[in-house]
Amino acid sequence: MKKRFLLLIVAVLLTMSALTGCSSSTKSDSSAANGTDQTGNAAEGTKSFNMVLRHIHIRDTAKKSLEILQETVKKTESEVPGLTFVLDGVEDAVNRDVKLKAEMAAGTQPPVFSLFGGADTRNYSKAGRLLPLNDILKELNIQDSFFDLREFTVDGQIYGLPESGYIEGFFYNKKLFEQAEAKVPTNWDELVTAMEQLKSKGITPIAMGAGSGDGWVINMLVNSMFVALGGPELQEGFATGATKWTDPAVVETFKRIRMMVDKQYIDPNVLGLKFPQGQANFYTGKAAMLFDGSWAVNAISGESSTVKADTGFFRFPDVGGPGDGYINGGWSNGYGFSATVKDQELTAVKAFINNFYNQENQKRTLVETSQIPAMKGISDLQGANELIKTIGEAQGSAKGAFPAFDSLVQPKIKVTLESTMQQLLGGKIEPEKAAERMQKIQDEANTENK
Known part of the structure; x- marks a missing residue:
């Protein structure tokens, strides 16, 4: 049976009225806590203070997300004296892998910052760098308003809030598929056939830019493939030692990626392109497919796109493994807050959360940025992009969802897989050796964590 738009969203629409009642009460609570009078004027004698807010909305395709953030900032500033x-x-990668990592080690993290769930949140919370949010969410009456906070929860404490959700899969150009007489694949053999048909017509089958610091891009495809071949429990066992990177499903994944490179199904210039350039090759009609997250809808539907009316979406095809039917999806990217915020800053944190995480902004996230909301209860979907609705149907038809592998393993594993897959793409390492390297680093990381 065909399911309509976002299984999880549909499942909670019936709670809309209860959640709507919550949002009206939080505003009055916030103004009282902020130390403003009934007109919103600041109390006399209030000291001025600055707060750094680190975000990752720097690309042209993130303009709408930045606008929502800027408007939230302006509103919060008007409510919090000084x-x-x-x-x-x-x-994103610079924040996560360089700046924030160094700041967390030194204890100099900003008051508000973009935070990735899973291993990052676990490590930073264990180091005492993150502000627990349970009491704040209860105070604002939004503790039950989110779809899934598991990736930001450690030992029952919530340390971050997702900005939006995502799923990953293949975007495809319907016109180029028709030109090559290719059909939308539902299994691995059909995907290989489609890639060969496209290539025979002089069409690059898969757009991708994974050069320089963008090794993470290829790992979206790698992640979906080894879960399909080995099941979600495969990646859940890496950090515990229950499974290994040398297991057959991972080695087979590396072999298939190498085959796709050798046959030039993936853009031959993959290592010469950055992520945005690879994306652009799809949304300007130069390639037939793009494996990406639902966040890519914003670029595909943007002003520079020539394929906005011709793009479809399908989840990773079945491969005959225990992970068939699952889809990579979750709520991993969001905001965290420093454990060292002072009283005035804590007031600002509460106001920011209240102003950013509400029904109005969540609807704007869906309609204006085509990203999957982090909060329940979005009912008026008028104006939502047709492509995001198709993505929702793909999610709704999936057997289940699994998080990105790097939310389950130590940060050094993520970095190692990026450099290793770049070498695999460049023909510098064989699949079996790549798997052995990954397991060696995994063993080291597991020993360090004991």
Whole structure:
């Protein structure tokens, strides 16, 4: 049976009225806590203070997300006496793998910052760097308003809030598929056939930019493939030692990726392109497919796109393994807050959460940025992009969802897989050796964590 738009969203629409009642009460609570009078004027004698807010909305395709953030910042500043936010826009990988990692080690993290769930949240919370949010969410009456906070929860404490959700899969150009007489694949053999048909017509089958610091891009495809071949429990066992990177499903994944490179099913210039350039090759009609997250809808539907009316979506095809039917999806990217915030800053944190995480902003996230909301109860979907609805149907037809592998393993594993897959793409390492390297680093990481 065909399911309509986002299984999880549909499942909670019936709770809409209860959640709507929550949002009206939180505003009055916030203004009282902020130390403003009934007109919203700041109390006399309030000291001015600045707060850095680190975000990752720096690309042209993230303009709408940045606008929502900027409007939230402006509203929060008007409510909190003396507050000025200093927005610090940093590229996602640089923030996660360089700046934030160094700041957390030194204890100099910003008051508000983009945070990735899973291993990052676990490590930073164990180090005492993250502000627990349970009491704040109860105070604002939104503790039950999110779809899934598991990736930001450690030992029962919530340390971050997802900005939006995602699923990953193949975007495809319907016109190029028709030109090559290819059909939308439902299994691995059909995918290989489609890639060969496209290539025979002089069409690049899969757009991708995984050069320089963008090794994570290929790992979206790798992740979906080894889960399909080995099941979700495969990646759940890496950090515990229950499974290994040398297991057959992973080695077979590396072999198939190498085959796709050798046959030039993946853009031959994959290592010469950055992520946005690879994306652009799809949304300007130069390639037939793009394996990406639902966040890519914003670029595909943007002003520079020539394929916005011709793009479809399908989840990773079945391969005959225990992970068939599952889809990579979750709520991993969001905001965290420093454990060292002072009283004035804590007031600002509460106001920011209240102003950012509400029904109005969540609907804007869906309609304006085509990203899957993090909160329940979005009912008016008028204006939502047709492509995001198709993505929702793909999610709804899936057997289940699994998180990105890097939310389950130590950070050094993520970095190692990125460099290793770049070498595999460049023909510098064989699949079996790649698997052995990964397991060696995994063993080291597991020993360090004992």
